[in-house]
Amino acid sequence: MDRTHGQTEQHEQPTGGSAPAAPTAAATPAAAGPARVVSLTAGGFALTVNPVDGSEIEPLRPGTEPARPAKRAAAARAARAAAARPPALPGPAAPARPLLAREEERERLVRLLGRGRSVRLTGPSGSGRSALLDAVADRCEGLAPDGVVRLSGYGQQQSGELLHALYATVYEADQQRPGRAELLARVREIGAVVLLDDLEMGGTALDELMRATPECAYLLAATPDTRAPSDDSHVEEVFLGGLGKADCLELLEAGVGRPLTDEETAWAGDLRFASEGLPLRFVQAAALLRQRDELNHHAEDDEEEEPGVFEERPRDAVHVPLPTLAEGAAPAELLASRVSESARAALRIACALGGELPHHAHLPALVGDTHADTAVAELLACGLLTPVGTRYRLASGVARQLEEVGYGDTAPEEARTAARHYAWWTGHASVVPERVAAEADAVLAALAGADVVAAVLLARTAAPAFAASLHWEAWERVLRSGAEAARKAGEVAEQAYFHHELGVLALCEERLDRARAELETSIGLRGALADKRGTVAGRRALALVVDGETARAAASPPLRLEAPGAAAAAGEAVTVATPAAAAPKAAPVPKAAPVSKAAPVASEAPTTKVAPVAPGARVAPVVPVSAEAVTRMTPVVPVTGRSDAPTTLSEVFEDAFPLNPKPAPPAAPRPATAPPPAPGRRRLVLLAGAGALAVVTLGTVVSLALSSSDSAPPEQGPAVSSTPAVTESATTMVNSGNDPAPEPPVSAPPAETSAPGQSTAPTPGRSPARTPSRRPSPTPPKSPPTTPVSPAPTTADPSPTPTETGEPTPTATTTQTGTTTSVSPVTDR
Secondary structure, three states, rough: OOOOOOHHHHHHOOOOOOOOOOOOOOEEOOOOEEEEEEEEEEOOOEEEOOOOOOEEEEEEEOOOOOOOOEEEHHHHHHHHHHOOOOOOOOOOOOOOOOOOOOOHHHHHHHHHHOOOEEEEEEEOOOHHHHHHHHHHHHOOOOOOOOOEEEOOOOOOOOHHHHHHHHHHHEOOOOOOEOOOHHHHHHHHHHHHHEEOOOOOOHHHHHHHHHHOOOOEEEEEEEEEOOOOOOOOHHEEEOOOOOOOHHHHHHHHHHHHHHOOOOOHHHHHHHHHHOOOOOHHHHHHHHHHHHHHHHHHHHEEEEHHHHOOOOOOOOOOOOOOOOHHHHHHOOOHHHHHOOHHHHHHHHHHHHHHHHOOOOOOOOOHHHHHHOOOOHHHHHHHHOOOEEEEEEEEEEOHHHHHHHHOOOOOHHHHHHHHHHHHHHHHHHHHOOOOOOHHHOOHHHHHHHHHHOOOOHHHHHHHHHHHHHHOOOOOHHHHHEEEEEEEEHHOOOHHHHHHHHHHHHHHHHHHOOHHHHHHHHHHHHHHHHHHOOOOHHHHHHHHHHHHEEEEEHHHHHHOOOOOOOOOOOOOOOOEEEEOOOOOOOOOOOOOOOOOOOOOOOOOOOOOOOOOOOOOOOOOOOOOOOOOOOOOOOOOOOOOOEEOOOOOOOOHHHHHHHHHOOOOOOOOOOOOOOOOOOOOHHHOOOOOOOOOOOOHHHHHHHHHHHHHHOOOOOOOOOOOOEEEEEEEEEEOOOOOEEEEOOOOOOOOOOOOOOOOOOOOOOOOOOOOOOOOEEEEEEOOOOOOOOOOOOOOOOOOOOOOOOOOOOEEEOOOOOOOOOOOOOEEEEEEOOOOO
């Protein structure tokens, strides 16, 4: 198997000996047989990938940190670039196809890259972008100090894996995967011409890739439907179109190997119009003409020879005509019908794997033919395959054309066969992780189409190989697919293994939240299985997550809302409001004069804040306060004197809002002006006496009524008194309008009040003007706005009672005497 796969004798080891060290992995045997146990350095962790018990992770010990990696030499870069090309196929080498009508584009690309500019080469699938990149790479070999780097962007939507691939190509760090900070620091020092083929990302992801490598010049090959870069990226755009008529005829003659006839020339002209001059269509058209020539040539040979007695073939050979224009525009069906049976079986496998063709060394086992490895070269010559990175896949539009004619009918069976084969191959002890990584796309495609049992087995064997090869994007994908398949299959132990590996992967990539979730899930599953060893390994990894969270919180402490405690009042400074002294007007302060502030006594003393002063106002110094000050100081919030800046949200709130602020003396009363009552309106007084206020009001009214010397109060009915009161408070408590008014007692019907300015109750020294009517009013009239009720000076701390008024009394700056009318029920004495 190893010789078939192209491996040397050093990888063929018996089960009793230890395997030699691979280029990126150190293999040691296990107790029950050879097992690949690989030790890696991932950021600040030492990772041990164990395919038997799961990965183990621990911090790097002091003194074991890897040294700064060195850059590869030119020879090492050339060898790695050759390994990144598609594998060489068995049999004679195919002739190179000429690059026609691309001289202008090639010169322009080389000129822009030589100036350090990044270029985006846009062209449809089959326009020859990869061939043009090969021509540009030969011309740009000595432009950059780190040479030319070839990368494949197929299936890459983020820039992280591309940065790691660039790092691994330039630096000699085979067993190291740096952290994010170290990766960005190293790739900034790379100066190379990067040729990125089959680009599938754009916008923000592409900007991040280019910002991380400012010393690199990129040549990005993409299709028109790929997302364009942002406007700030400053990427040149070069569009690659189809070939002209003469170039198409030249390419067709080079593929056929002979001059074209007039009929073939006319057919090629129509094909160019239908295919817009794409080179891929003429490579496939040349394959159609070669197959036609072979069929017609065999027919001529059969006519010359006399057929045998037992040969079952017609004596009259049929001349194969030219393909129709529709067959030339979609030639996959006709080309597949004329290739060998092994090649058609390989096409069925490729359709089942989503267009991915396995390595030619796997085709004999998958197809069942020992010579099936030659099918790749046959399909590549027909234009049905195209190179993508280190592998081959079906060309653009070929998979759709083959599925329409029935090549996808056996896809489930082919996928299950491929999954079982890869499960055996990836778990074999002689297969190094790098070979598994090169086959990652086919393995993932087989995993997606396999049943749950085969999927669990394949994911279990392929995951350690992807981890050891540092292909961590494929590692994560196979772990997630395996966890889902294990859940469906009911394999709890395998599900716990996959979640543990996902937690370790997230911890290596510094995704602590994801690592905690995966590890806790794995610990719970292994606890249910009583797997003590696995539980201990999971708890060790979870402890590293806790340490990482603690270190991250210490490096950047967040503002926390803490419960207020009994903070000491020491160190707090309070500015006390000082009333202004009655002094004559001082000279106005010029506008340019600065506002004086309280200066601290010492460097450790707290500062004193002064309320903002309106423009044009007179300002008095704070320390010392003299009697000639005109502007009063407004009480301010105490300021905590602390030398260091607050670090928590509670300290910020403690500085702004202290727990025990010193009360300020009451300010001088501000007079309020009540609006004059509207003429012709009457106010309904509601009986709202309750509690202490009702008792005090009743006592006050009775005392005033008894002190009258002119007349006595009426024997029945409510007594109405009017007492002048001066408004002392600028704030009036009024009814909100939503509270229901208290209903008057049954024995005392409501009475109408007199007009504003008239007295309706006996007043000491005066006779009543008129007797209030005892007839109840059926409808309460509207009440005009009046001044609020003020308690008598003799009352002590009356309870505030809402008084229903028409509208709230505004606050004014002048003093005015108002009249307050109150009604109190009086009984016969």
